[in-house]
Amino acid sequence: xxxxxxxxxxxxxxxxxxxxxxxxxxxxxEVLDMIGPHVRxxxxxxxxxxxxxxxxxxxxxxxxxxxxxxxxxxxxISINHVVCHGIPGDRALMDGDVLNIxxxxxxxxxxxxxxxxxxxxxxSTKAKRLIDxxxxxxxxxxxxxxxxNRFGDIGHAIQTYVESQRFTVVRDFCGHGxxxxxxxxxxxxxxxxxxxxxLLRPGMFFTIEPxxxxxxxxxxxxDDGWTAVTRDxxxxxxxxxxxxxxxxxxxxxxxxxGERIPTx
Numbered sequence: 001x002x003x004x005x006x007x008x009x010x011x012x013x014x015x016x017x018x019x020x021x022x023x024x025x026x027x028x029x030e031v032l033d034m035i036g037p038h039v040r041x042x043x044x045x046x047x048x049x050x051x052x053x054x055x056x057x058x059x060x061x062x063x064x065x066x067x068x069x070x071x072x073x074x075x076x077i078s079i080n081h082v083v084c085h086g087i088p089g090d091r092a093l094m095d096g097d098v099l100n101i102x103x104x105x106x107x108x109x110x111x112x113x114x115x116x117x118x119x120x121x122x123x124s125t126k127a128k129r130l131i132d133x134x135x136x137x138x139x140x141x142x143x144x145x146x147x148x149n150r151f152g153d154i155g156h157a158i159q160t161y162v163e164s165q166r167f168t169v170v171r172d173f174c175g176h177g178x179x180x181x182x183x184x185x186x187x188x189x190x191x192x193x194x195x196x197x198x199l200l201r202p203g204m205f206f207t208i209e210p211x212x213x214x215x216x217x218x219x220x221x222x223d224d225g226w227t228a229v230t231r232d233x234x235x236x237x238x239x240x241x242x243x244x245x246x247x248x249x250x251x252x253x254x255x256x257x258g259e260r261i262p263t264x
Contacts, residue, residue, distance in 0.1 A: 009185035010177060012203040018244055018251065021179065021205060024061075024105060024112030025242050025253025031055055031103045032116055033257045039118040041095045045077040048101065049088035056105050064104035064111055064182050071226060076102035076115075083170055083211050083219050083228040083236045095121030098131065100238045104182065111178050113207050114254035115240040126214065127235055133165045134212040134237040141190070141208045142261060145200060145243055145250040151186060152196030158210050159191035170211035170236070172219050173228065177206045178242060202247050209240030 013021075031052055038051055053074040056063045063074035071087075078086035078100045079093070086100075093099070102115035117131045137158045144157040162169050175188030186198055190210040215234025222229060230236050241261075243250045249263045 010198060010204055011179060011184060012201060013179060013205055013244070014203065017179065017203070017205075020108055020110040021112070021242070021244060021253050022251075024107040024110040025114065026112070027056075027059055027061055027105050027107050028103045028112035028114040028242070029254045029256050030059075031105065032101060032114060035101060036118060039093065039099070039101075039120055041093050041097075041121045043120075044090055044092050045079070045086070045088040045099075046090060048077060049073050049075045052101070052103060056103075059107075061105040061107040064106050064113075065102075068182065076100075078102070078227075078236070078238070080235055081230045081233045083213070083230060084173055084238060085226040085228050087224060087226055093120035096123055096127070097121070098123050098127045098235065098237065102238075102240065109180055111180070111182050112254065113178055113182075113240065113242050115209065115238055116256065117237050117239060130167060130212065130214050130235055130237045133162060133167055134210060135239050137162050137169075137190075137210045137212060138208060138239045138241060139261060141210065142241060142243060142250065142252065142263065145208065145245065147200050147202055147245055147247065147249075149200050150195055150197045151188060151200065152192040153194050154208060155189040155192030155197075156194045158208075162210070162212050168213045168215070168217040170213060170217050170219060173211055175207040175209045175240070177204070179205045200245050202245050204245040205242070207240055207242050209238060211236060211238045
């Protein structure tokens with residue numbers, strides 16, 4: 001799709017639409033805050049999924065991934081070399097495992113989508129550095145998300161930083177438009193060139209969710225049709241925030257408790 005065609009498909013939301021997105025985003029962040037203390041060696045990913053599922057239902061929301069295009073669980077939990085879309089199950093966490101938990105809720109018809117990294121026990125120095133670089137790359141992408149810039153500016157900010165740290169950006173998956181639909185235009189690439197892509201305009205809602213590998217960027221999908229892993233079995237990390245473009249910058253809808261991101 002050319003840039004002009006994609007630009008026409010991007011929904012421009014009203015100022016009133018920011019309020020329900022704040023509520024949905026806040027709930028997604030709350031689920032991620034809640035689950036943190038449960039992440040420890042010995043617990044299974046299935047148990048973590050159940051805890052999240054019950055919390056979401058108790059807060060009058062629906063877990064968006066459950067039965068979405070056949071996905072069988074309420075969350076995605078991706079451990080170590082799993083890049084994304086890991087299916088929760090009987091796998092018990094071991095000391096040193098690093099994992100991404102990806103939450104999407106539907107609250108009053110609006111989607112709240114966010115993910116972050118956790119550590120079971122004590123992570124290796126390499127894993128800690130990968131996590132830190134991935135989070136910093138997300139912050140740099142958010143900093144580039146302001147009216148007048150283009151989507152390529154976001155990808156460029158993420159890619160240049162990640163590669164300067166000798167890690168790689170996954171190219172097979174991207175962020176996406178969001179709102180009353182789970183996935184919508186545009187595709188938000190985490191690599192790119194300055195000045196490329198559609199223009200950022202107030203009212204655009206989308207996710208930024210860089211996936212960063214300690215080794216090469218290539219991934220493969222396992223036989224379950226969902227689980228994406230690094231081809232070289234290197235560690236992978238991901239953070240995701242959901243944002244809305246404002247008149248002067250962007251608003252992050254999915255801030256963690258105590259998280260502060262400089263935006264305007």
